[in-house]
Amino acid sequence: MTFLDADGLTKVYGEGCSACLATTGPEYDRNRCPECDSVVACADVSFEVRDGEVLGIVGESGSGKSSVAEILALDADATAGTATIRGHGDVLDADYQRRREIRDEHLGMVHQHVHDGLNLSFTGGGNVAEKLLSAGWRHYGDIRSRVRGLFEETEVPVDRMDDSAETYSGGMQRRVQIAKAIANDPGLVVLDEPTTGLDVSVQARVLDTFRRLQREQDVATVVVSHDLSVVRLLADRVLVMRQGRIVEAGLTDRVMEDPHHEYTQTLINSII
Numbered sequence: 001m002t003f004l005d006a007d008g009l010t011k012v013y014g015e016g017c018s019a020c021l022a023t024t025g026p027e028y029d030r031n032r033c034p035e036c037d038s039v040v041a042c043a044d045v046s047f048e049v050r051d052g053e054v055l056g057i058v059g060e061s062g063s064g065k066s067s068v069a070e071i072l073a074l075d076a077d078a079t080a081g082t083a084t085i086r087g088h089g090d091v092l093d094a095d096y097q098r099r100r101e102i103r104d105e106h107l108g109m110v111h112q113h114v115h116d117g118l119n120l121s122f123t124g125g126g127n128v129a130e131k132l133l134s135a136g137w138r139h140y141g142d143i144r145s146r147v148r149g150l151f152e153e154t155e156v157p158v159d160r161m162d163d164s165a166e167t168y169s170g171g172m173q174r175r176v177q178i179a180k181a182i183a184n185d186p187g188l189v190v191l192d193e194p195t196t197g198l199d200v201s202v203q204a205r206v207l208d209t210f211r212r213l214q215r216e217q218d219v220a221t222v223v224v225s226h227d228l229s230v231v232r233l234l235a236d237r238v239l240v241m242r243q244g245r246i247v248e249a250g251l252t253d254r255v256m257e258d259p260h261h262e263y264t265q266t267l268i269n270s271i272i
C-alpha cells in the first residue's frame with residue numbers, strides 16, 4: 001500500500017519568477033534562472049513509496065537530491081508540491097505543531113552531515129533518548145532499555161552508550177543516527193548519503209545493517225546518494241535526477257541493465 005505520495009515537489013532558492021521553471025532543467029543544462037538568478041533546486045518531482053519499499057534517488061552533486069530529502073523530512077519548506085502520508089494528509093501543508101508531531105513520531109532521517117543529525121556534546125544514548133522523549137516517552141528505565149535495544153539492533157557497542165557522541169567513530173555516529181531514525185518505529189525513513197565520508201569496509205557494514213533493519217521493519221524508505229552502487233544495493237526502484245528534474249525512473253534492475261537516458265548511462269559507466 002502507498003505510504004507516501006509526493007506530487008510536484010519544487011524548491012526555488014531566491015525570489016523566483018514566472019520564467020524559473022521554463023528556463024532551467026537538464027535540457028538547458030542549468031538550474032539557475034537566467035531572468036531572476038534564483039536556483040531551482042528541484043522542480044515537479046513526483047513519486048510514490050509503498051510500505052516496505054526502498055526508493056533510491058541518485059544524481060550528481062547539485063542535482064537536487066538533498067532538497068527533496070529535506071522537504072520529505074520536513075526540514076525545509078517546499079515552494080510548491082504536496083507530500084501525502086497515509087493517515088496524515090498533505091504533511092507539507094500542516095501547521096508548525098503538527099509538522100513537529102509528524103516529524104517526531106512518524107519520520108526518521110539520517111543526515112549527510114553528522115552535525116545535522118546528532119548533538120555531539122550529548123552522549124550517544126542521549127541522542128537516541130531525545131527522539132524517544134520527543135514522542136512522549138517518559139519513564140527513565142523504559143527509555144534506557146529501548147536505547148540499549150536500538151544500540152544492539154544497529155550494532156553500536158552498548159558499553160559506549162554513556163560516552164559523548166563526539167568520541168564515536170564516523171561509522172558509529174552513522175549507526176547512532178540510524179538508531180535514532182528508527183527509534184519511534186516511523187512509517188518513513190529518509191537517508192541522505194548514508195555512507196559518505198566512511199571507509200569502504202565501514203560503508204559495507206552500515207549498509208548491511210540498514211538492509212537487515214529495513215527488511216525486518218517493513219518501513220518505507222527514501223535513500224538519496226550520488227553513489228549509484230549504494231542505491232543499487234538498497235533500492236527497489238530508482239529516480240535519476242539532473243539539474244533539479246527527474247530524467248529517468250524505474251525498477252533498479254531495469255535502470256541498471258537498460259538505462260534509457262544518456263545521463264544515467266554516464267552514471268553507470270562511472271561505477272563499472
Ligand SMILES: Nc1ncnc2c1ncn2[C@@H]1O[C@H](COP(=O)(O)OP(=O)(O)OP(=O)(O)O)[C@@H](O)[C@H]1O
Pocket residue numbers: 013031039040041042059060061062063064065066067068226
Ligand atoms: N540554501 C541554499 N541557497 C541557495 N541555493 C541552494 C541552497 N541549498 C541548495 N542550493 C542549491 O540547490 C541546488 C540543489 O542542491 P542539493 O543540495 O539539493 O543537491 P544535491 O544533489 O543533494 O547535491 P549534494 O550531493 O552536493 O548535496 C544546488 O545548485 C545548490 O547549490
